[in-house]
Amino acid sequence: MSQNLAEKIIAGHLVSGEMVPGKRIGLNIDQILTQDATGTMVYLQFEAIGINRIKVPLMVSYVDHNTLQAGPENAEDHRYLQTAASKYGAMFCRPAAGICHQVQLERFAAPGMTLIGSDSHTPNAGAVGSLAFGSGGLEIAATMAGRPYFLPMPKVVEVVLSGSPAKWICGKDIVLELLRRLSVKGGVGRVFEFSGTGLAHLGISDRAAICNQGVELGATSLIFPADERTRAYFEKQGRAGQFKALSADPGAKYDDRIEIDISSLEPMIARPSSPDNVVPVRSEAGTPVRQVCVGGCCNSSVEDLTIVAKMLEGKKVHPDVSLTVSPGSKQVLSMVEKSGVLGKLVRSGARILETACGPCIGMGQSPARGAVSIRTMNRNFPSRSGTIGDKVYLASPYTAAAAALTGRIVHPGDLGMSQPVVGEPEKYELDDTILLKPSAEGIAVNVERGPNIIPLPPFDRLPDGISGEVLIVVGDNITTDGILPGDAKALPFRSNIPKISEFTFCKIDPTFHERAKKAGGGFIVAGQNYGQGSSREHAAIVVRYFGIRVVFAKSFARIHRSNLIAQGVIPLVVEDEKFHSMLEMGARIVIHGAVESIRNGSNLKIEIPEKGISHECALSLEKDEREIILAGGLLNKIRADLAGC
Numbered sequence: 001m002s003q004n005l006a007e008k009i010i011a012g013h014l015v016s017g018e019m020v021p022g023k024r025i026g027l028n029i030d031q032i033l034t035q036d037a038t039g040t041m042v043y044l045q046f047e048a049i050g051i052n053r054i055k056v057p058l059m060v061s062y063v064d065h066n067t068l069q070a071g072p073e074n075a076e077d078h079r080y081l082q083t084a085a086s087k088y089g090a091m092f093c094r095p096a097a098g099i100c101h102q103v104q105l106e107r108f109a110a111p112g113m114t115l116i117g118s119d120s121h122t123p124n125a126g127a128v129g130s131l132a133f134g135s136g137g138l139e140i141a142a143t144m145a146g147r148p149y150f151l152p153m154p155k156v157v158e159v160v161l162s163g164s165p166a167k168w169i170c171g172k173d174i175v176l177e178l179l180r181r182l183s184v185k186g187g188v189g190r191v192f193e194f195s196g197t198g199l200a201h202l203g204i205s206d207r208a209a210i211c212n213q214g215v216e217l218g219a220t221s222l223i224f225p226a227d228e229r230t231r232a233y234f235e236k237q238g239r240a241g242q243f244k245a246l247s248a249d250p251g252a253k254y255d256d257r258i259e260i261d262i263s264s265l266e267p268m269i270a271r272p273s274s275p276d277n278v279v280p281v282r283s284e285a286g287t288p289v290r291q292v293c294v295g296g297c298c299n300s301s302v303e304d305l306t307i308v309a310k311m312l313e314g315k316k317v318h319p320d321v322s323l324t325v326s327p328g329s330k331q332v333l334s335m336v337e338k339s340g341v342l343g344k345l346v347r348s349g350a351r352i353l354e355t356a357c358g359p360c361i362g363m364g365q366s367p368a369r370g371a372v373s374i375r376t377m378n379r380n381f382p383s384r385s386g387t388i389g390d391k392v393y394l395a396s397p398y399t400a401a402a403a404a405l406t407g408r409i410v411h412p413g414d415l416g417m418s419q420p421v422v423g424e425p426e427k428y429e430l431d432d433t434i435l436l437k438p439s440a441e442g443i444a445v446n447v448e449r450g451p452n453i454i455p456l457p458p459f460d461r462l463p464d465g466i467s468g469e470v471l472i473v474v475g476d477n478i479t480t481d482g483i484l485p486g487d488a489k490a491l492p493f494r495s496n497i498p499k500i501s502e503f504t505f506c507k508i509d510p511t512f513h514e515r516a517k518k519a520g521g522g523f524i525v526a527g528q529n530y531g532q533g534s535s536r537e538h539a540a541i542v543v544r545y546f547g548i549r550v551v552f553a554k555s556f557a558r559i560h561r562s563n564l565i566a567q568g569v570i571p572l573v574v575e576d577e578k579f580h581s582m583l584e585m586g587a588r589i590v591i592h593g594a595v596e597s598i599r600n601g602s603n604l605k606i607e608i609p610e611k612g613i614s615h616e617c618a619l620s621l622e623k624d625e626r627e628i629i630l631a632g633g634l635l636n637k638i639r640a641d642l643a644g645c
Helices: 005-013 036-049 072-088 100-107 122-128 137-144 171-182 197-201 204-217 228-236 302-312 330-339 341-348 397-406 497-503 512-519 538-545 558-566 577-582 594-600 623-631 634-643
Strands: 014-016 024-027 031-034 058-061 091-093 114-117 131-134 149-152 155-162 190-195 221-223 256-261 268-270 278-280 291-295 322-326 372-375 391-394 466-473 523-525 550-553 570-573 588-591 604-608 613-617
Touching (some): 005 014, 005 024, 005 190, 005 221, 031 036, 031 100, 031 137, 036 058, 036 072, 036 137, 036 538, 036 634, 058 100, 100 114, 100 122, 100 330, 114 137, 122 131, 122 221, 122 228, 137 149, 137 558, 137 634, 149 558, 171 204, 171 256, 171 268, 190 204, 197 228, 204 221, 204 228, 302 330, 372 397, 466 512, 497 512, 558 623, 558 634, 577 613, 623 634
Parallel strands (some): 031 058, 031 114, 155 190, 155 256, 190 221, 291 322, 291 372, 466 523, 523 550, 550 570
Antiparallel strands (some): 014 024, 024 149, 268 278, 268 391, 588 604, 604 613
């Protein structure tokens, strides 16, 4: 039977479940990546499991998020990550030596491999035919300990790209077009698999931008076939032996199909404050711009930076604009330095930042209040930049460079210049000294723990009775950044749950922390697509830390739903609009018989005594998910399994 590319890779790694959309499957994993914003918690959880060595073929620990060292916490956590990786068997990428997705693409991702990462943009590796998934940290730790990686079998959507790119069009515009058509909820439960004649015109940097920002569709993953463009990339990276041609079988079936004629596209831009608020650039023309940020894990390749440098060559950044450039890796930085691209950027007035995430997550370069910031990055969620009420737009390197030159949003074709011709380098510079191998004698390594490395809070089993008040009611598309910010103020405390919990919902309701702490329990009520965005599991851990055992929502984003379950929190879908409207702020809710309902998979009975209301909600939970919740979380469940309980 013919299979599409995603099905081929899943079938080759399947250890449990059926390949039926929506059914829970377990996969063997070839590669794992972590980054420092989430990786500290991953290693703390792995240590709590009690396994002495990582049980996957390859794992890499990156430090790319928390490189701003305004206090001792980040530097001390870097040492913890380095020594923990050495002890337990992971490679370690030096701080700011490269952004995890760019380095993984350059040095490790390969056709047919499965990859999970404690970062939602891990599907970036789909550019070279890897099937990659973003995941919560505790599920990563469980996979490190030898457990399969579990997820719902996704539907597979074929995206047929035809034609050749129109002028001033690159991969960024293609993914923005997908977001315009489908929204941030349009990819939930889906893998997007690309095909068509247009692929011949898209290099790996364009494909990576599509796979990276395509995560904002809510997609489970995105993947390109491993074709001749992929082969050439591997040869240039000195990894020809790791390439294998891989594509869908002739006549393969898909669950849906999308067609995009890339020759008919025009430059697109995502307006504040959502990646799917997409319009043609010309519709925003003339908007004054005060900041332009190029780079991050999306659009930070040699080709991307070369485009910007060629457009700026011999010119100066507009006097009202601050232009920053964040190269994606040391390989990129070294190559643009030697080619003269870096010098052109510097002479134009650009500010060169570290090879790190930087502005994308609000780790420096927060824009002025009321100022428009144009970014080639992947997210423009409200206040993510670090500035409350920010006005962040997302655009291609072409459009970003045009804004840097003119101080306004402008279609790059309206500048009166020729589109720069930029191809892939003839060969990529290789220097793997940024990567430190683990100790062969892990038992001899002393893991260094600064005072900010706090033991995990103990979580008890699910109680039979759950009661409390609704502590907060939020709307649709609430991001994990909205639940718990990932900026320079909060992230230094990523390994200190009591401290980082103080930031919970701080940008939505600054009173939440004190109220939740005082209540010692309660409920959260949300709309559609709750928990979209980052895979950061802290947004679930702090909820459980406050004693909250149930979150009501109309629907959940995939990773956050898994993170809640992993922490022993019930993600309860409320389909009845009338009942949902009764879950008001301050309403007292009582749930009896929770243990029996979870154990049997029967409806959960919800009461609002003051209103005389009783309602039943269906549990959309698989058997193993119910066992995790009953145990009080995945960590408790794994410990019990290892102890034979």
